[in-house]
Amino acid sequence: MPIKLENVAIAVRDLEATIAFFTDLGLTVLGRDEVSGEWADTAVGLDGNHVKLAMLQTPDGNGRLELFEYVHPDAIETEPTLPNEIGMHRVAFSVDDLDDSLEIAARHGCHPLRGVATYQDVYRLAYVRGPSGIIVMLAQELKEG
Known part of the structure; x- marks a missing residue:
């Protein structure tokens, strides 16, 4: 079965500021939504999951970036990722x-x-x-x- 990368999703502190940054670099907003409900709780694994999101796309149409800001539960602030840390990098x-x-x-x-x-x-x-x-x-x- 072939596999295809759909998007990379990133939780952000300020959705509008992050959209402005990436659209100024050349990405376009494909759409926006606000999602919550039992299906979102199940998929994400958080009770009361509720986010505002935007899907952005690169000009060539091959890359998509999903940005989301938590409404509930409260977002958890972490230290900025360092280049040598394990996990989602860049x-x-x-x-x-x-x-x-x-x-x-x-x-x-x-x-x-x-x-x-x-x-x-x-x-x-x-x-x-x-x-x-x-x-x-x-x-x-x-x-x-």
């Missing part, structure tokens, strides 16, 4: 212009963890601390010619 995007993307991120108060690096003369990239502490990798392919 979300990565290819961009046409890394400098432009970093300027957009900075307008949202989101900055590289350390700076811009070059990987084997193939990519210029940076890890950015995004909204709700999400690590976002932005990578620009270096073309010869």
Whole structure:
């Protein structure tokens, strides 16, 4: 049976601010919803599960990001993920212009963890601390010619 990645879901502190960050980087909002009820409790494993969510998509149509903000139960704040921690790590995007993307991120108060690096003369990239502490990798392919 083939398998297909549908989306990556991320719980966020402020849904609107996080949508603004990712749409400014070039993703589009496919839809929004508010979900709760017995089916949501069963699927997620939390009694009284109630979230506001938005589904975003990359311009090529291949990548989807589900962002959700808890209404109930209360969201649990955690320390921002470190690059060497086990578990969900980061979300990565290819961009046409890394400098432009970093300027957009900075307008949202989101900055590289350390700076811009070059990987084997193939990519210029940076890890950015995004909204709700999400690590976002932005990578620009270096073309010869």
